[in-house]
Amino acid sequence: MVSMRPTSALLQSHVASHCDGPMSDDRVYCSDLCLASGEPMPGTAVEVDVWLLLEYRPAWKPKAIEDNDLARRTRDWLDRTLAGIAKSGRKARAQFIRRPELDTDETTLFIAEAGTLKRFRSLGYDDMQGLTLDSPRFEEVPETHYFVCTNGQRDLCCARYGLPAYAALRTLAGSRTWQTTHLGGHRFAPNVLVLPQGAIYGRVFPEEVGAFVETIETGALSRCHLRGRSAYSPEAQVAEAFLHGAQKLRSVDGPTVTFETANGTAAVDIQPAATPLEIIASCGRTEPEAVFPLQPVGRPRRETA
Known part of the structure; x- marks a missing residue:
């Protein structure tokens, strides 16, 4: 994925909307900025058992x-x-x-x-x-x-x-x-x-x-x-989203995540992106922060049943 900062126009509009107050009609919301940045969602769920x-x-x-x-x-x-x-x-x-x-x-x-x-x-x-x-x-x-x-x-x-x-x-x-x-x-x-x-x-x-x-x-x-x-680590969350047919998590060993699938087991390596995205994390913030979205590296390695 190509990294992309929130466009300067969008970011300036977001900052200006804070100065204008909460009732401004032209406020730019963090959700809009995130969508425009192309930030991927897999791997962002809070971990909860x-x-x-x-x-x-x-x-x-x-x-x-x-x-x-x-x-x-x-x-x-x-x-x-x-x-x-x-x-x-x-x-x-x-x-x-x-x-x-x-x-x-x-x-x-x-x-x-x-x-x-x-x-x-x-x-x-x-x-x-x-x-x-x-x-x-x-x-x-x-x-x-x-x-x-x-x-x-x-x-x-x-x-x-x-x-x-x-x-x-x-x-x-x-x-x-x-x-x-x-x-x-x-x-x-x-x-x-x-x-x-x-x-x-x-x-x-x-x-x-x-x-x-x-x-x-x-x-x-x-x-x-x-x-x-939510029961999975961020790496496993990304792997499940990537591996179509994933049925059951078998292991997370460093960057390598292995799932059981209908056609045997499949392993994939998950790594942070090399290039960061700059995002506005919430509507209450004006300063961008860098995130390195997790992403699969290479093709899945499959073992047939």
Whole structure:
């Protein structure tokens, strides 16, 4: 891929829009700049082994998980749960979720790990206090659920692009669609977490939602939107996106990633690009930063079954 700085006109417009204030009609958003730069998305998904998604309906602040109005008892339970997961050597991430258009007395908690999605519903948060990840009080949820980052308090792109994507997804997937807090990678907005698949997708624009959902509902990855499967390292995320027919990750050995496929095993080397891209990471920044996107080197090496 040929590297490309955000065009000077775009970058100058982005800086000027900050000077003009948040209501400027000609603001340039980080998602627009990222798209113009040609930055590839595979390998950019946050690494997470266990997702904990808790319904929280009040307004979300920029760092909603740390700064919210949950009762101290509930926040302590959440902290203990996350710490327990981390102690086991797994990477955990908490998200707030909501469906603003629904009026319900129930509060929902999802836990996702190892390709499974479980749900617990209660009246408020008190009944969650004694829950553990293996509690029989969870019900397994086989249906695909969509979680769209819409927290405009964290980054303007998440509201500007996330909210229309949420509306389009909700039209097709109904109550299986939720808004969620920051998923990382503002510049790839609209971002969507799909569970129990465990993949994060970017640039899921409303006009592409129909094809996106059609692909996901078959159990396949939407490769043109794929940022990565969160349980994988960045290198493995890139390899899975590159290797069509990849079924199961076998190993990551330095730069070499090996997957099982329908036709045997395939290995590919993943390396940072030699030439950096200069990107604007979020709408709150004006200074570009250099990134070296991971990319496959050479052709896959296949071993037939």
